[in-house]
Amino acid sequence: MGDFRYIGRDIPRPDAVDKVTGLSRYIDDLYLPGMLYAAVLRPEYAHARILGIETAAAEAMPGVVKVVTGEGCTIHYGDNIKDLTPMAVDRVRHIGEPVAAVIADTPWHARAALEKIEVAYEPLPVYVDAREAMKEDAILIHEDNGEIWHLPTLHPIPGTNVANYYRLVKGKGEAGFEEADVVVEGEFNFPFGSAAAIEPHGAIVWFKTDGTLEVWSSSICPFIIREDLAHAYGLPVSHVRVHIPELGGCFGYKSDITVEQTVAYIASFVPGHPVKWVATRREDFIGTLIAHGIRIRMKMGATKEGKLVALKTTVLHSTGAYADTGVNITIGAAHNSTGPYEFPHCDLEGYTVYTNTPPVGAYRAYGHPEAQLATERMIELLARKLGISSLELRRKNYLREGSITALGERLWKHNGDAEAAARIVEEAIFGHEKPKEDERYYYGRGFAALMKSPKGAPFSTKGCYMKMNIDGSVSVNMAGAEVGQGLRTIVQQIAAEALKIPPERIRVYTEIDTQFSPYEWQTIGSMFTLQGGRAIVRTAERLIRKLKETAAQVLRCDIDLLDYDGEYVFLRSDPSVRVEVTRLARGYIHPDGITVGEVAQAVADARLPRYSNPDEHGQGTMGVTYTFGAQGCEIRIDKKTGEIIVDHFASAFDVGRVIHPKQIRGQVVGGVTMALGAALSEELKFDEEGRLLNPQFYQYHIPTYKERLRKQTIAFVETPGEIGPFGARGLGEHPVIGVAPAILNAIYDATGIDFYDIPVTPKRMKAALEAKRKREGEDAAKEVEA
Amino acid sequence: MKTITFTINGVERTVIVEEGLMLLDVLRDVLHLTGAKRGCDNGTCGACTVVVNGKAVKSCTYPIEKAAGAEIVTIEGLAEDGSLHPIQEAMVEAWAVQCGFCTPGIVMDLYALLEFDPDADDAALERTLNRHLCRCTGYEAIEEAAKLAREKMKKASGE
Numbered sequence: 028m029g030d031f032r033y034i035g036r037d038i039p040r041p042d043a044v045d046k047v048t049g050l051s052r053y054i055d056d057l058y059l060p061g062m063l064y065a066a067v068l069r070p071e072y073a074h075a076r077i078l079g080i081e082t083a084a085a086e087a088m089p090g091v092v093k094v095v096t097g098e099g100c101t102i103h104y105g106d107n108i109k110d111l112t113p114m115a116v117d118r119v120r121h122i123g124e125p126v127a128a129v130i131a132d133t134p135w136h137a138r139a140a141l142e143k144i145e146v147a148y149e150p151l152p153v154y155v156d157a158r159e160a161m162k163e164d165a166i167l168i169h170e171d172n173g174e175i176w177h178l179p180t181l182h183p184i185p186g187t188n189v190a191n192y193y194r195l196v197k198g199k200g201e202a203g204f205e206e207a208d209v210v211v212e213g214e215f216n217f218p219f220g221s222a223a224a225i226e227p228h229g230a231i232v233w234f235k236t237d238g239t240l241e242v243w244s245s246s247i248c249p250f251i252i253r254e255d256l257a258h259a260y261g262l263p264v265s266h267v268r269v270h271i272p273e274l275g276g277c278f279g280y281k282s283d284i285t286v287e288q289t290v291a292y293i294a295s296f297v298p299g300h301p302v303k304w305v306a307t308r309r310e311d312f313i314g315t316l317i318a319h320g321i322r323i324r325m326k327m328g329a330t331k332e333g334k335l336v337a338l339k340t341t342v343l344h345s346t347g348a349y350a351d352t353g354v355n356i357t358i359g360a361a362h363n364s365t366g367p368y369e370f371p372h373c374d375l376e377g378y379t380v381y382t383n384t385p386p387v388g389a390y391r392a393y394g395h396p397e398a399q400l401a402t403e404r405m406i407e408l409l410a411r412k413l414g415i416s417s418l419e420l421r422r423k424n425y426l427r428e429g430s431i432t433a434l435g436e437r438l439w440k441h442n443g444d445a446e447a448a449a450r451i452v453e454e455a456i457f458g459h460e461k462p463k464e465d466e467r468y469y470y471g472r473g474f475a476a477l478m479k480s481p482k483g484a485p486f487s488t489k490g491c492y493m494k495m496n497i498d499g500s501v502s503v504n505m506a507g508a509e510v511g512q513g514l515r516t517i518v519q520q521i522a523a524e525a526l527k528i529p530p531e532r533i534r535v536y537t538e539i540d541t542q543f544s545p546y547e548w549q550t551i552g553s554m555f556t557l558q559g560g561r562a563i564v565r566t567a568e569r570l571i572r573k574l575k576e577t578a579a580q581v582l583r584c585d586i587d588l589l590d591y592d593g594e595y596v597f598l599r600s601d602p603s604v605r606v607e608v609t610r611l612a613r614g615y616i617h618p619d620g621i622t623v624g625e626v627a628q629a630v631a632d633a634r635l636p637r638y639s640n641p642d643e644h645g646q647g648t649m650g651v652t653y654t655f656g657a658q659g660c661e662i663r664i665d666k667k668t669g670e671i672i673v674d675h676f677a678s679a680f681d682v683g684r685v686i687h688p689k690q691i692r693g694q695v696v697g698g699v700t701m702a703l704g705a706a707l708s709e710e711l712k713f714d715e716e717g718r719l720l721n722p723q724f725y726q727y728h729i730p731t732y733k734e735r736l737r738k739q740t741i742a743f744v745e746t747p748g749e750i751g752p753f754g755a756r757g758l759g760e761h762p763v764i765g766v767a768p769a770i771l772n773a774i775y776d777a778t779g780i781d782f783y784d785i786p787v788t789p790k791r792m793k794a795a796l797e798a799k800r801k802r803e804g805e806d807a808a809k810e811v812e813a
Numbered sequence: 814m815k816t817i818t819f820t821i822n823g824v825e826r827t828v829i830v831e832e833g834l835m836l837l838d839v840l841r842d843v844l845h846l847t848g849a850k851r852g853c854d855n856g857t858c859g860a861c862t863v864v865v866n867g868k869a870v871k872s873c874t875y876p877i878e879k880a881a882g883a884e885i886v887t888i889e890g891l892a893e894d895g896s897l898h899p900i901q902e903a904m905v906e907a908w909a910v911q912c913g914f915c916t917p918g919i920v921m922d923l924y925a926l927l928e929f930d931p932d933a934d935d936a937a938l939e940r941t942l943n944r945h946l947c948r949c950t951g952y953e954a955i956e957e958a959a960k961l962a963r964e965k966m967k968k969a970s971g972e
Contacts, residue, residue: 049848511912
């Protein structure tokens with residue numbers, strides 16, 4: 028660590044002061060001249076034909092400028108599957124689908140007029156679960172499934188509700204179970220949830236009189252929005268300008284295109300006026316992207332010595348009414364269902380199934396927590412059957428140097444050390460005696476190891492632009508979205524380290540604008556530090572090269588004789604022969620005014636090495652960057668109420684290099700807490716008609732202050748990676764992955780009760796305890812009788 | 814339409830608004846004071862918290878009529894002469910800020926508590942912070958910030 032000047036230090040967040048003074052501007056804080064406001068009508072039925080829409084009464088309401096419906100809309104969009112339309116045309120497929128919209132002079136006039144729109148529907152059968160939608164007699168949610176444009180790597184099954192079938196076979200596939208002495212099977216469910224950032228989604232779209240389109244959105248993918256809107260409206264991509272203001276949390280569901288096409292469609296009816304739409308909390312739950320909806324059937328086999336040999340996983344993904352944003356989550360869940368273990372034989376399949384629920388989209392860790400809930404529970408079941416310690420079983424099978432992942436990628440030392448992370452958590456959780464059961468509580472301890480692979484795409488690069496100013500300070504411009512994670516701080520530190528100048532002399536971009544920002548795919552997959560950081564280092568190298576090129580002319584020597592230290596470019600063999608970088612920033616100006624050299628600015632980008640599409644076996648390369656970790660907990664279960672209290676939670680990850688200790692801890696504390704919500708309380712509940720029963724924060728319970736964790740052990744292993752800057756890997760998503768299985772494993776340890784799904788609410792826990800007591804009472808009675 | 818006059822951050826303002834609006838609607842969409850945030854519309858998340866006549870209120874469920882004649886302080890009114898208020902300083906120093914969307918509400922609720930009672934006990938801090946939802950931090954740093962803010966306010970009131 029001593030080798031670094033600025034890496035590993037808690038430098039201040041550049042955005043903190045604006046955030047505590049209320050000056051940061053989020054989407055809903057923007058007001059433009061002539062701006063109008065939209066409100067969107069959502070249907071009464073989750074699946075129905077639209078027979079007619081009556082808008083006259085709404086049009087007559089105060090302040091109303093226009094009422095818009097989807098009639099005649101021909102726009103179809105989607106990056107993976109073009110199954111989305113901006114507004115329902117003649118059919119609604121889920122309860123949050125836009126049916127009509129009012130444009131008015133104020134938000135309250137727009138909302139009031141919505142109530143006057145009358146829609147006649149013909150209800151259709153509703154499927155809220157993939158198992159229902161896959162039945163033979165199920166009607167098709169998309170009659171043209173299979174004919175809809177999709178990426179060539181996807182495989183929809185025409186005539187069914189299966190939007191994609193993915194299968195990965197490694198080794199002998201399912202036939203590999205022949206080598207197993209012991210086999211366990213289980214079925215697990217990770218129900219619908221929501222990322223539920225405190226800031227709801229919103230967008231402003233402005234069809235300008237000059238024929239261009241200007242957009243502001245609470246999104247992390249400005250360049251995707253730009254390309255999608257340009258395509259939809261037949262504009263050159265250059266003529267669509269997308270701004271990203273401050274973001275009030277993302278956690279996944281502000282990635283991919285979400286609400287922007289709908290707002291653009293609405294705004295297209297009032298060219299010349301910017302139109303703002305911001306979701307109400309209910310709309311944020313039903314009208315954007317929801318999460319999970321993943322059921323997993325898993326079969327795991329091992330030799331009697333505890334060597335894992337085969338894994339069969341079937342992912343049934345209730346992906347919602349549109350599969351564009353869900354399909355890759357199914358795939359991710361399937362191929363990451365090995366967890367951090369090597370299985371010589373894998374048969375991993377995933378069904379992305381249309382259902383009459385809001386579309387599922389990214390949620391922190393993208394398929395990993397859903398899949399590894401199953402994996403980490405199965406490891407426990409398997410260890411029990413083998414009669415060995417589950418920690419020992421894990422240790423025998425961790426992916427490590429020389430292992431081959433399910434995708435067929437070979438791992439190296441630089442991919443990190445799962446076992447080292449596990450040892451830290453084992454010591455923190457199991458290194459002391461467990462409290463004995465008392466009158467009020469059962470006590471339990473649980474463990475889960477984890478693996479996170481990145482999520483790439485062939486073009487998933489991140490760009491960086493830097494310019495050195497005449498005082499030697501540097502401006503850095505990128506398009507990575509700050510969603511709270513502290514990305515700007517990291518940019519500042521990596522740039523400072525790479526340029527050898529203090530972070531205080533570096534100013535990082537504060538907003539993203541596709542007109543000026545370098546290209547970035549989207550800020551997802553815990554890849555900004557890794558890829559964005561690499562882009563910064565590459566750009567800094569080019570900038571330094573430029574300085575040296577100019578200095579070589581000034582000092583009249585070969586460029587390779589020169590060195591740079593942040594202040595000077597100098598002759599390595601005689602450092603007294605030197606020139607200040609401040610005199611090189613605009614090129615070097617000789618005393619007579621004749622100037623040589625170029626302006627000190629540079630641009631570069633960085634992608635994952637050799638990322639590839641899946642081959643015919645469903646395998647391919649994700650870019651050789653994996654992160655391993657482990658989590659564990661000590662819990663108490665209230666015998667009377669069923670309440671689960673987490674007394675201590677431990678997490679350790681091999682992150683390669685800690686760049687900012689305070690911020691990395693903040694990511695872990697926040698991530699673990701978010702995942703505790705999923706494990707213990709959060710579930711979006713749809714009734715059988717597809718209506719959401721809990722679309723408010725007082726119904727969908729996210730962790731509150733009172734429920735915060737009081738004790739967390741957080742540690743990092745630092746096996747430097749070969750790809751990221753200064754050895755760093757990503758961490759944003761990882762803290763959520765092992766939480767639910769660690770809790771469920773602890774529940775078993777405390778009570779002997781196995782849960783296969785979440786959330787384990789106090790009510791469910793209490794019922795399970797009562798059922799167990801009843802069973803034990805009956806068994807005891809039987810024994811007495813015998 | 815109703816004409817309502819109140820004082821915001823020391824400045825008297827008069828608005829002519831329709832009935833049925835909440836204080837948050839007027840702060841944001843009429844006066845463009847956007848520091849108070851809209852996160853839920855039903856007083857659950859706390860992001861819209863402002864201080865009315867010395868008390869923290871959730872402005873999304875506070876009818877504008879009730880604000881007539883009131884003294885209102887919003888997050889925009891806290892920093893003076895370009896310097897942060899001690900509570901704002903504490904939030905920065907304790908790393909309690911991530912996305913920042915819940916931050917103004919938390920700062921204003923702590924302000925309503927600590928400005929009048931710098932000796933507030935831990936239970937009072939707990940009650941105050943439990944009125945706010947944060948999805949980023951897991952609350953650990955927010956707890957530290959609140960305690961640091963109390964220390965700073967105590968020091969300032971002793972001077």
